[in-house]
Amino acid sequence: MDVGCAVGRLSFELVRHADLVIGLDLSAGFVRAARTLVREGQLAYVPVIEGELTEERLVRLPTDLPRERVEFVQGDALALPFPASLFATATSLNLLDRVPVPRHHLAELNRVTKTVGAALLVADPWSWAESPALPTAWLDGRLGGDNAGDSRTNLQHWLVTACRHPGASAARDASTGRCAIAATTSN
Numbered sequence: 001m002d003v004g005c006a007v008g009r010l011s012f013e014l015v016r017h018a019d020l021v022i023g024l025d026l027s028a029g030f031v032r033a034a035r036t037l038v039r040e041g042q043l044a045y046v047p048v049i050e051g052e053l054t055e056e057r058l059v060r061l062p063t064d065l066p067r068e069r070v071e072f073v074q075g076d077a078l079a080l081p082f083p084a085s086l087f088a089t090a091t092s093l094n095l096l097d098r099v100p101v102p103r104h105h106l107a108e109l110n111r112v113t114k115t116v117g118a119a120l121l122v123a124d125p126w127s128w129a130e131s132p133a134l135p136t137a138w139l140d141g142r143l144g145g146d147n148a149g150d151s152r153t154n155l156q157h158w159l160v161t162a163c164r165h166p167g168a169s170a171a172r173d174a175s176t177g178r179c180a181i182a183a184t185t186s187n
């Protein structure tokens with residue numbers, strides 16, 4: 001599962017390594033575009049280049065890509081529409097600092113991935129801002145209190161404790177080694 005997949009760049013990359021990839025995004029427009037890519041293998045679009053200037057472009061998927069193995073759904077990273085323990089792998093790139101309650105997104109990643117041996121890839125520029133989330137909801141990046149320190153260092157801690165939010169299933173124990181966590185910084 002690729003959460004916050006936009007038009008599916010990573011989802012399409014992952015499909016070479018998985019039996020089935022689900023890309024999920026809140027944006028109906030992105031999901032529609034990604035589904036067009038699955039159906040037709042290409043997508044025509046007209047981006048704004050500057051001001052009123054636009055340009056006609058065409059993106060094509062590689063012909064050997066097994067695109068029948070990827071599906072796109074519209075959904076919320078804070079309330080993933082999947083049962084617990086479904087996925088072996090979950091990715092979340094450049095999303096955590098854009099949701100109103102980042103801890104709930106981590107909790108949901110935790111809930112829908114397998115209890116043992118799941119792999120999570122979470123990458124983010126950690127650009128906390130008040131527009132998506134109040135400072136008290138930021139994972140870290142604060143000088144004091146519960147959110148003191150830097151998010152990259154504290155991610156594993158948050159992945160374990162975040163699943164205690166009221167909407168999540170029972171808390172899981174870090175000592176079980178239930179998931180391999182790759183925390184990266186991206187921008």
Ligand SMILES: C[S@@+](CC[C@H](N)C(=O)[O-])C[C@H]1O[C@@H](n2cnc3c(N)ncnc32)[C@H](O)[C@@H]1O
Nearest residue numbers: 004005006025026027075076077093094095099
């Ligand atoms: C900065 S883009 C990252 C796209 C892609 N993961 C990447 O790294 O190129 C953030 C994406 O998350 C989606 N998004 C924002 N809030 C979301 C939410 N609550 N649930 C699911 N997707 C969300 C946006 O629509 C957008 O496609």
